[in-house]
Amino acid sequence: MLALTSIVRRNLRVLAHSIRPVVWIGTAGLSESVMNELDQALKSHELIKIRVADCNWEARDAMLAEICQKLGASPVRHIGRILVVYRPKEDEISGETTDKAKKDKAKRTR
Template sequence: MLQLSSVERRELRARAHNLNPVVSIAENGLTEAVLKEIEVNLNAHELIKIRVYGDSRENRVAYLEQICSKLGAADVQHIGKLLVIYRPAPLENTAPATSPSPKTRPRRPASAPSKTTKRSFQG
């Protein structure tokens, strides 16, 4: 499980304030499908909110611990029925990406007529 300092946790709580929950845990609990959806959203967003339906605080705490331990995430906040978790995005490739060179347009031969014609206006 990822550990956060109090400063990091405070900054992440501030970032999460305007987020909407992206995953819900309902009566079936924390299933493999729910864990997979949390994994997908963590990869996409790093910081997510999860809504837990149900009145048992013990279940919410257990879900938070399971999610963080199985997915290598950090718990940022547990407030009411909302869980906020964070996991940094995986590094794709540490080597610098090479961009393709810009394509140059072939030059028109000097003898070819121009597509635009010059018009002179007499006034």
């Protein structure tokens, strides 16, 4: 599981405020297909909201821990039935810059 500082977590909570849930977890819980959808969402968005169907708080907390452990992500927030999860892109973890980042840097220097 990825560790975040409190400042980074606070900034991610601010960013997550305006986004909508991209994955809904039903009463069946965390199936293999749900985990695949979560993985794909994290690959494309990095920061996602997840809405969980009827469960108690402890079950949702355990679900958040399992998602983060299996996908190598970090929990940002658990409020009500909404879970917020963050996983940086692979290039950012290894320290390599992506082509998009290079293009953005080139535009700023012009």
